[in-house]
Amino acid sequence: MANVSKNKFNFRKFMGVSTSILTMTLILTQFQNCAPASMDNTPISDSSNSSSDQMRVVDDWQQNKLLFVQPQMVVDDGEEDILLYGICDRKSNDTYEWVVTDHNDEKVHLSGTSFCEGGGFKLVVNNLRSLNCDQEFTVLVTDDEGSQDSMTLTKHCRL
Numbered sequence: 001m002a003n004v005s006k007n008k009f010n011f012r013k014f015m016g017v018s019t020s021i022l023t024m025t026l027i028l029t030q031f032q033n034c035a036p037a038s039m040d041n042t043p044i045s046d047s048s049n050s051s052s053d054q055m056r057v058v059d060d061w062q063q064n065k066l067l068f069v070q071p072q073m074v075v076d077d078g079e080e081d082i083l084l085y086g087i088c089d090r091k092s093n094d095t096y097e098w099v100v101t102d103h104n105d106e107k108v109h110l111s112g113t114s115f116c117e118g119g120g121f122k123l124v125v126n127n128l129r130s131l132n133c134d135q136e137f138t139v140l141v142t143d144d145e146g147s148q149d150s151m152t153l154t155k156h157c158r159l
Contacts, residue, residue, distance in 0.1 A: 065089055065147040066096070066121075068139075072152040077133060081126050084139060086149065090119030094143050098123050100153065103136040114141070125153075133157030 069085045088094070093116055100110040109131055114121045123141065131137060133155055142148040 065145075066141055066143060066149040068141070068149050068151040070151060072154070074154045074156050075128060077129075077155060077157040079128055081124065082128065084123040084125060084151070084153075086121045086123070086141060087119060088116035088121050088143075090116075092116050096121055096141050096143050098139060098141040100125065100131070100137050100139050103138055103152070109137065128155065131155045 065088065067087045069087065073082070073084065075082055088096075096114045096116070098112055098114060099108050101108050110125060110127060112123065112125070114123050121141070123139070125139070131153075134157055135155065137153045137155070138150050139153050140148060140150045
């Protein structure tokens with residue numbers, strides 16, 4: 001008789017644990033996203049460089065058409081090139097013009113083009129040696145429609 005009550009206790013314990021696991025599984029499945037990734041969410045990639053410097057934008061949450069990820073950046077004098085990232089309308093494939101000017105917008109030091117891909121843009125700023133030390137510069141990116149954003153770039157030099 002004692003053997004039967006022991007089996008009932010083990011069965012009850014088994015049913016209690018099983019019910020708890022099943023309940024937790026049902027509760028937690030609402031937090032799982034099984035939807036396949038859309039082709040609109042492809043990351044920016046540089047075909048010449050397969051490193052992990054990629055950005056992905058999933059939601060259309062930004063109010064601005066163009067927006068730099070960082071409002072300012074400080075670079076050391078030994079750096080030749082930098083990458084500046086920004087957010088754009090992921091449904092567009094627009095080309096953007098960018099310039100690096102004095103902070104008071106008088107002289108253009110560097111310029112180039114970039115494009116929107118997958119909700120982001122990447123500026124490859126080359127020839128940083130031509131910028132003066134310990135001076136603030138403005139990086140301005142503009143599209144064909146006149147939307148623009150700017151950020152501050154400072155070149156820090158060692159003494």
